[in-house]
Amino acid sequence: MSLEVKDERVRAVPLLGRLLSRPELGAIAGTVLIFVFFGITAGDSGLFSAKGIVNFLEVSAQLGILAAAVALLMIAGEFDLSIGSMIGFAGIIIAIPPIMWDWPVWASVLMAFASCAFVGYLNGLIVVHTGLPSFIVTLGSLFMLRGLTLGVTRGITGRTQASGLHEYSTGDWITPFFAGQVFRAPIGWLAELGVIGKRADGLPAISGIPVSIVWWIGLTLFFTWLLMRTRFGNWIFASGGEANAARNMGVPVARTKITLFIMTALAAALFATVQVLVTGSADTLRGNLKEFEAIIAVVIGGTLLTGGYGSAIGAMFGALIFGVVQMGIFYTGIDTDWFKLFMGAMMVVAVLFNSYVRARAMRSR
Amino acid sequence: MDTPLVELKSVSKYFGSVIALKDVSFDVRPGEVHCLLGDNGAGKSTLIKVLSGVHSPDEGEILVGGAHTRFNSPKDTLDKGIATVYQDLALVPLMSVARNFFLGREPLKKTWGLRQFDVDYANRTAYQQLSDMGIQLRNPEQPVGTLSGGERQCLAIARAIHFGAKVLILDEPTSALGVHQASVVLKLIVQSKARGIGVIFISHNVHHAYVVGDRFTLLKRGRSAGTYQKNEISRDQLLNLMAGGKELVDLEQEIIKLNNGKR
Structure with missing residues (x-):
């Protein structure tokens, strides 16, 4: 018997239509627009000199490390608002033991990662087992962690900051992995050739690429691979898209989500490690509002707030836009007060664009 | 038997x-x-x-x-x-048709010692299986949300x-x-x-x-x-056996009467 159900209405989808079904398209288009905009308004201000580029990439990289992990969690349908105070929490764990009790820096960094992983595990466990919205659960941990960090720090040191860590971290073998620079030789060579400008004292404007940028790009590539080419990635999409269907098909939804909460917590620890080892100081208030900035970057990157759809590459471009706008406003001399207005508006536009793209992707024939 | x-x-x-x-x-x-x-x-x-x-x-x-x-x-x-x-x-x-087809039972292949989700195999197999059953997909990577209700049912079967x-x-x-x-x-x-x-x-x-x-x-x-x-x-006997079958027949009679009355 013939069961052919040929669809005579099949047509080749034009290239634009195919591109529009990718989540990161909006962020890439936005990035191009932003570059054109600042290329015109800030072209000769130094934003696009070697120094300027490294500056905005460093801002983007730090946020991008968070955004990459947050993107995966949001695709799985959950939020993590606690990462903002997790940054302050991890920073204090890194800074205080070496300063107060002469711990080696590598040990305190390890401790910070372990503590954050544990808090992330608790976040995930509570969300999965109580069925409460992760927005509320992690809002609770956002406040609890900040309070804990403030209380403990003031109790131990009498202050809310810890500075002078450079003295301990400079010689530690772990420091170059988080606060170092890479590609020093090629950068020096490019400076010799005159591609990279020199400072007044004759030294190249930059001596290398901050290692945080490598972390950012590396994590984004790893997470993209994880999403698109692993079993776990399929589970992430399914957990966020239709958790019940996923469970019925044998996907360990709870385990998937808990793992992702641990990953966002570890990303916060990585952010804190970079920040503390670069600046040599920790502050209990560090990371304030980073939880929302990461969500903005992820949403600009095309990930749906409701889960089930998105990309890590998109989050990378979202973070890049963030960095370029922040530094661009600084370089063009516009009052930096306008930055937040701009980013907020940008996010709303991105959400509108994304819902249009999704409606297009899901359009039934 | x-x-x-x-x-x-x-x-x-x-x-x-x-x-x-x-x-x-x-x-x-x-x-x-x-x-x-x-x-x-x-x-x-x-x-x-x-x-x-x-x-x-x-x-x-x-x-x-x-x-x-x-x-x-x-x-x-x-x-x-x-x-x-x-x-x-x-x-x-x-999610795509192929990803749904293999949800929870993703095929793996080893590349450079890493166990990867074999996307090509998933796409090919899902497409082949569905076309064997008479469902012609436009593309195994299209989201399930774009399928009609009947196609979704067939995919699940x-x-x-x-x-x-x-x-x-x-x-x-x-x-x-x-x-x-x-x-x-x-x-x-x-x-x-x-x-x-x-x-x-x-x-x-x-x-x-x-x-x-x-x-x-x-x-x-x-x-x-x-x-x-x-x-x-017979089909009618079956209908009558089901709860409501008799009601339907009665209803039918009534409607015929009504229609006759109109003429």
């Missing part, structure tokens, strides 16, 4: 004081479509849940391939080759068959579909039967059931109202 693939013998199920099923016997043989008919509240859902391992019966026996057994969980039942396609279909609309189902339990597969879409699903049911799969087709639509069914079991208020071979019973 073939041994039934799965058989319930005098099964009863109680929920507190409610008698959900009483003394119901039911079986399905290879290459047979056995329709389970009944109005809302007749006990169809409870019977499916017993057959799929969600509930264990309070009385009676379950036999798989002639051997006594018990279902410990839905997963255990699935491992015994009995797959249930529920009305929600367990599909994720935002094809997935169950691909992963080794010997018995398919289909819960109201045509109830939400238009005429054309329903016929696509009915064709797929006939095709599954031709492959030697035993199909349990739950429906309250006698018209759909009669087209593809070999045997019909009627449930009424938790009890079996008899099992009939297709040659023993």
Whole structure:
């Protein structure tokens, strides 16, 4: 018997239509627009000199490390608002033991990662087992962690900051992995050739690429691979898209989500490690509002707030836009007060664009 | 006659004081479509849940391939080759057809020592399996949300068959579909039967059931109202047997009278 159900209405989808079904398209288009905009308004201000580029990439990289992990969690349908105070929490764990009790820096960094992983595990466990919205659960941990960090720090040191860590971290073998620079030789060579400008004292404007940028790009590539080419990635999409269907098909939804909460917590620890080892100081208030900035970057990157759809590459471009706008406003001399207005508006536009793209992707024939 | 693939013998199920099923016997043989008919509240859902391992019966026996057994969980039942396609279909609309096809059972390949999701294999296999069943996809990477209701139903059935189902339990597969879409699903049911799969087709639509069914079991208020071979019973008799069948006939008579009165 013939069961052919040929669809005579099949047509080749034009290239634009195919591109529009990718989540990161909006962020890439936005990035191009932003570059054109600042290329015109800030072209000769130094934003696009070697120094300027490294500056905005460093801002983007730090946020991008968070955004990459947050993107995966949001695709799985959950939020993590606690990462903002997790940054302050991890920073204090890194800074205080070496300063107060002469711990080696590598040990305190390890401790910070372990503590954050544990808090992330608790976040995930509570969300999965109580069925409460992760927005509320992690809002609770956002406040609890900040309070804990403030209380403990003031109790131990009498202050809310810890500075002078450079003295301990400079010689530690772990420091170059988080606060170092890479590609020093090629950068020096490019400076010799005159591609990279020199400072007044004759030294190249930059001596290398901050290692945080490598972390950012590396994590984004790893997470993209994880999403698109692993079993776990399929589970992430399914957990966020239709958790019940996923469970019925044998996907360990709870385990998937808990793992992702641990990953966002570890990303916060990585952010804190970079920040503390670069600046040599920790502050209990560090990371304030980073939880929302990461969500903005992820949403600009095309990930749906409701889960089930998105990309890590998109989050990378979202973070890049963030960095370029922040530094661009600084370089063009516009009052930096306008930055937040701009980013907020940008996010709303991105959400509108994304819902249009999704409606297009899901359009039934 | 073939041994039934799965058989319930005098099964009863109680929920507190409610008698959900009483003394119901039911079986399905290879290459047979056995329709389970009944109005809302007749006990169809409870019977499916017993057959799929969600509930264990309070009385009676379950036999798989002639051997006594018990279902410990839905997963255990699935491992015994009995797959249930529920009305929600367990599909994720935002994910591609191929990713849905292999959801929870993703094929892996080793590249540079890393175990990767074999996307090419998944796309190729999903496309091939569906086209073997007469569903021509435009692209295995299109989201399930872009498929029609009938295509989604077929995807869920094809997935169950691909992963080794010997018995398919289909819960109201045509109830939400238009005429054309329903016929696509009915064709797929006939095709599954031709492959030697035993199909349990739950429906309250006698018209759909009669087209593809070999045997019909009627449930009424938790009890079996008899099992009939297709040659023993006509569509109208079947309709009359179902709760509401008589009401429909009465209604028809009344409407004819009304219409005659108008003229």
